[in-house]
Amino acid sequence: MKRVGLLVLGSFINSLGTGLTAFGLTIIMLRAYGTASSVAAVQMSAFAPVVLLAPLAGVLSDRYDRRLMMIIGDAGSVLGLGVILAALSSARPSLAWVCSGAVLSSCLAALTEPALRASVTDLVAEEDYVRSSGLLQLASAAKYLLAPAAAGFLMPLVGVRGLVLLDASTCLVTVACTMTVRRSLAAEAPRHTGVQRGGDPDVLAGWRTITSSPGLRTLVTLMTLATLAIGVIQVLIKPILLPTVGTSEMGVIETVAATGMLVGAALVTAWKNAQPTTLLAAGLATTGAAMVLVPLGPGAWWVTACGFLTFASLPLSQAGAEVLVRTRVDNTRQARTWGTISLVTQMGYLMAYLCSGVLVDRVLQPLLTPGRPLSTTLGAVVGTGPGRGAALLVGIMGLVMALVALGVRLRRRRLA
Numbered sequence: 001m002k003r004v005g006l007l008v009l010g011s012f013i014n015s016l017g018t019g020l021t022a023f024g025l026t027i028i029m030l031r032a033y034g035t036a037s038s039v040a041a042v043q044m045s046a047f048a049p050v051v052l053l054a055p056l057a058g059v060l061s062d063r064y065d066r067r068l069m070m071i072i073g074d075a076g077s078v079l080g081l082g083v084i085l086a087a088l089s090s091a092r093p094s095l096a097w098v099c100s101g102a103v104l105s106s107c108l109a110a111l112t113e114p115a116l117r118a119s120v121t122d123l124v125a126e127e128d129y130v131r132s133s134g135l136l137q138l139a140s141a142a143k144y145l146l147a148p149a150a151a152g153f154l155m156p157l158v159g160v161r162g163l164v165l166l167d168a169s170t171c172l173v174t175v176a177c178t179m180t181v182r183r184s185l186a187a188e189a190p191r192h193t194g195v196q197r198g199g200d201p202d203v204l205a206g207w208r209t210i211t212s213s214p215g216l217r218t219l220v221t222l223m224t225l226a227t228l229a230i231g232v233i234q235v236l237i238k239p240i241l242l243p244t245v246g247t248s249e250m251g252v253i254e255t256v257a258a259t260g261m262l263v264g265a266a267l268v269t270a271w272k273n274a275q276p277t278t279l280l281a282a283g284l285a286t287t288g289a290a291m292v293l294v295p296l297g298p299g300a301w302w303v304t305a306c307g308f309l310t311f312a313s314l315p316l317s318q319a320g321a322e323v324l325v326r327t328r329v330d331n332t333r334q335a336r337t338w339g340t341i342s343l344v345t346q347m348g349y350l351m352a353y354l355c356s357g358v359l360v361d362r363v364l365q366p367l368l369t370p371g372r373p374l375s376t377t378l379g380a381v382v383g384t385g386p387g388r389g390a391a392l393l394v395g396i397m398g399l400v401m402a403l404v405a406l407g408v409r410l411r412r413r414r415l416a
Contacts, residue, residue: 003181004135007070007119010177012139014074017170019147021081022046023254024160025098026238027247032092036239036390040357043235044350045099049106051346054114058206058339061115067182070119073111074174080105081168088161114339135265145258152251206340209329215415219324222411223345225404226284226317229397231352233291233310236360236390237303243386245300253300257307264315271316276323277412283317285405291398295382295391303391324415356393365389 022043029038061069083101087093116136151163158166210216241250264283271279290309297306329337367374368388375384382392408415 004119006177006181007116008135008139010074010174011116011136012142013170013177014174015140015142016147016150017167019143020151020154020163021084021167022143023148023151023251024155024163025084025102027155028088028093028160029095029098030238030242033095035357036236036360037357038095039238040235040353041095041099042102044353045102046106047346047353048350049103050110050113051343051350053107053110054339054342054346055204055206055336056339057111058114058336058342060111061339062336065182066115066119067178069111069115070178071175071182073109073115074171074178076108076111077105078168078171079108081164081171085161085164088164113342114336145255145261148251148254148258150251150255152248155247155251206336206338209337210340210344213328216325216328218411219321219415220341220344222284222404222407223321223341224348226287226401227345227348228352229288229291229348229401229404230314231349232356232397233294233394234349235353235356236394237307239360239390240294240303240387240394241300249300253304254307257304258311260308260311260313261315263308263312267312268315268319275412276320276327277408277415278320279316280320280324280415281405281408281412283313283315283320284401284408286313287317288398288401288403288405291401292395294398295388295395298383360389360393363389364392368392 025042026039029042032038057069057073080101080103083104084098085101087097087101154166155163210220237254238250241253245253268279287310290306290313293309294303294306297303325337325341365386365388366372368379368382368384369375370379370384378392379388382388382395
């Protein structure tokens with residue numbers, strides 16, 4: 001667990017840097033363009049390469065040293081941050097150049113996720129899978145837990161370019177952590193440095209692993225619907241808040257909401273003997289309920305409370321899904337399988353990034369404008385004016401999450 005802890009520390013620091021950049025770019029794009037679509041475009045540019053390249057990254061991580069893949073990915077992502085820095089030198093940054101830098105950085109960062117998840121299987125025993133999953137989720141939560149408040153405080157002092165430079169520096173710390181683990185494994189003749197002889201090294205191996213298991217097929221389908229709903233709230237949280245709060249207050253609100261991750265991680269640790277299907281269903285149901293509540297209450301702090309409940313629920317569902325995969329897939333195929341699962345399930349995020357901004361800007365928000373068709377009916381419940389169309393879409397996707405939780409409950413025997 002010490003080596004996993006060091007990898008988690010590096011991932012935590014890297015996630016913190018990523019969150020600083022994401023917060024700064026969101027604020028700049030909203031100020032420059034004033035639409036949810038511009039925010040979605042940047043988020044999609046940063047996310048799509050990670051999803052689309054996941055199967056290839058998984059193959060490379062099974063064929064070569066997994067820690068080496070993580071080092072290349074973290075170090076190489078700095079190149080894309082350089083392009084973003086150049087774009088931010090303009091008073092009104094070019095959306096195309098910011099997106100191009102995000103794509104380049106993300107292409108290299110895509111190498112790290114399958115390698116990191118498969119490294120857990122390399123380094124810990126099966127009884128520590130749930131605890132390791134909780135630690136990985138806590139590391140990834142840094143972008144939500146600490147980054148918003150830190151970025152809200154730092155942005156007036158160093159500007160968005162300063163936030164991007166801090167992000168680049170965190171990549172170097174992550175590389176150092178991974179290199180330390182790699183050297184210690186090399187000194188002890190590591191158990192796993194690539195695909196074992198006779199393994200299936202092609203990019204479709206992960207897909208065949210999934211399709212050969214009815215339980216995995218069902219799990220991947222349900223996880224894809226869940227990521228669609230979560231992607232919507234990721235895109236729309238700032239458009240919901242910005243009409244009523246400033247940059248610093250938004251950072252504090254996001255951080256307070258994200259502290260729910262700590263509660264969720266503690267619940268995962270305390271509930272480590274629970275059935276993974278129970279964790280999955282409970283997490284999805286609670287997340288759905290929290291999202292449904294978002295458009296029903298007044299003020300930014302109501303959104304904060306709903307966000308807290310959402311973040312507290314996510315570790316449960318993520319831990320349940322990860323344990324189901326780890327116990328079904330042989331270690332020699334883990335990275336490829338994770339890569340393929342990432343590709344399929346996170347297409348839900350891409351659909352959210354592509355559609356949510358446009359749906360809010362062109363359909364829901366105009367309908368909730370005072371004097372328009374829904375302003376006196378549904379608008380009486382969710383409110384009218386700026387940000388309410390985004391809040392309504394979050395509530396609708398919460399209903400989708402509730403249905404996914406019901407699907408897990410009904411299919412629990414097949415999944416287990």
